[in-house]
Amino acid sequence: MNETERQGIDPARLDEQDLLRELESIHRSRHDTLLYGSAAAFTAHDARMKELEAEYLRRHPERPVAPGRTREGARARGHS
Template sequence: MTDIHGRPATELSDEELEEQGAQAHATRNWVFLHGSAEQFARHTTRMLELEREYLRSHPKRTWQGSGGAGGDRTVTADAWRETVLGIIEQLTMMLKRPDPHHDGLPDTADPVRAFLRRIADGGGRLHKLEAHQAAREVGLDRASVADLYKAHPPLISTEGHDRVLTEAGRAHLTADPA
């Protein structure tokens, strides 16, 4: 069985290297939006490994190896500096994320109530990606979220890209949990 990182890029055929590189780029957006921190880190590491090996094996096929980086090394260095600073900022933001168990966020003993509370705290609506993350953070699986839309009456609804707390959802939050 292959480990979670796959075969080392240096052992891949040209075809495998191209296929895995294309797949890494194709899945990047999903991992960025929905993956865990560990998945994102693993994906980034693997993608960079594949890119390094491709550049080593085929330097003339990319702007880095073909001289397409531009004649002004200062401009290129500044662009890379901005990239690295962006990565540092992203990592810093990840470290500042609140801990739902220690920073006063709702108790996740009742994930439905905690999820509805997150929507209520967002002004009664969350963008679908924020709602997806909130559901995951409180331990609410996709089927359970779907049930909130199908309840009679529904506890949440959709309005474009937003997930909206309904009157029934507000009532559920104010009802005695016992």
């Protein structure tokens, strides 16, 4: 996807603060886009969200993972 087809700036070009701000914004708007957006709007939103998330994961491969966010942690919660 090139710059003219992309929704917004290439995530790799965003500094850390801008990347986090973009991620927060797109996650806040996800529900409304799903419920009220056109199919094209949802497709564009989905593509942009995936780009931003992929860039975050690329930058932070060793990010801390909360125990409750793993399969084992979820199973432990289910047996409480």
